[in-house]
Amino acid sequence: MMRRKLVAGNWKMNGSLAGLAELDGIGAALDPRIDVAIAVPATLIAPAAARAAFPIGAEDVHSADSGAHTGCISAAMAKEAGAAFSIVGHSERRHGQCESDADVKAKAEALRRHGMNAILCVGETLDEREAGRAVAVVTAQVRASLPEGAAGDWLAIAYEPIWAIGTGRTATVEDVEAMHGAIRATLVELLGAEPGAAVRLLYGGSVTADNAAALLHARDVDGALVGGASLTAAKFAPIIAAGA
Numbered sequence: 001m002m003r004r005k006l007v008a009g010n011w012k013m014n015g016s017l018a019g020l021a022e023l024d025g026i027g028a029a030l031d032p033r034i035d036v037a038i039a040v041p042a043t044l045i046a047p048a049a050a051r052a053a054f055p056i057g058a059e060d061v062h063s064a065d066s067g068a069h070t071g072c073i074s075a076a077m078a079k080e081a082g083a084a085f086s087i088v089g090h091s092e093r094r095h096g097q098c099e100s101d102a103d104v105k106a107k108a109e110a111l112r113r114h115g116m117n118a119i120l121c122v123g124e125t126l127d128e129r130e131a132g133r134a135v136a137v138v139t140a141q142v143r144a145s146l147p148e149g150a151a152g153d154w155l156a157i158a159y160e161p162i163w164a165i166g167t168g169r170t171a172t173v174e175d176v177e178a179m180h181g182a183i184r185a186t187l188v189e190l191l192g193a194e195p196g197a198a199v200r201l202l203y204g205g206s207v208t209a210d211n212a213a214a215l216l217h218a219r220d221v222d223g224a225l226v227g228g229a230s231l232t233a234a235k236f237a238p239i240i241a242a243g244a
């Protein structure tokens with residue numbers, strides 16, 4: 001099955017109105033063969049969506065549509081602001097905000113309910129990898145956080161080893177291929193051959209212009225989720241080009 005590559009950025013708690021000028025440079029670097037998207041802080045969704053020539057997303061949404069959840073935004077709110085998708089289950093939320101697999105699943109289902117796309121993150125800690133448990137941990141996360149209706153191109157899964165995020169330490173191509181193969185096998189088991197083959201698998205963790213080509217063309221890698229290097233067009237444009 002042919003899957004289009006997706007190079008997605010995650011600005012995390014970075015960016016400003018003035019910084020949205022970077023979106024113009026990124027727009028100038030678009031390639032018809034590659035899907036590009038960027039998740040921005042909630043305060044920037046509306047102006048970013050008005051300005052960007054590609055989909056803008058949220059970095060997280062609540063699983064409920066409305067209610068007493070101070071500080072949160074719902075999928076419907078993100079959509080109204082202009083978001084086409086959201087990241088869910090980023091490790092900075094799983095670990096920093098104590099989010100469970102069940103929470104992540106519910107958030108992805110909220111996105112589907114509102115006709116939005118989801119990038120669902122999974123990944124192991126350094127201790128888990130060194131204990132030889134990385135594949136077991138990650139495939140268990142996939143099983144427990146996979147939303148209802150997962151079959152379809154609205155969902156992408158991002159494998160982000162926590163020890164590689166923002167550290168400059170990247171997983172080897174061999175490790176990424178092995179993990180993506182295990183995730184793919186889990187999806188095929190849970191969803192069936194064709195739907196399981198349709199879900200895009202992204203790698204995230206210190207992706208830069210220097211390592212993007214090797215990672216983006218590795219077996220079963222359908223794209224990247226890029227943090228730090230998505231903040232400027234100068235750093236992000238070469239990653240888009242590397243995917244082509």
Ligand SMILES: O=C[C@H](O)COP(=O)(O)O
Pocket residue numbers: 010090160164165166167168204205206207225226227228229
């Ligand atoms: O969501 C993006 C990832 O956490 C990767 O971040 P990074 O590219 O800064 O390592």
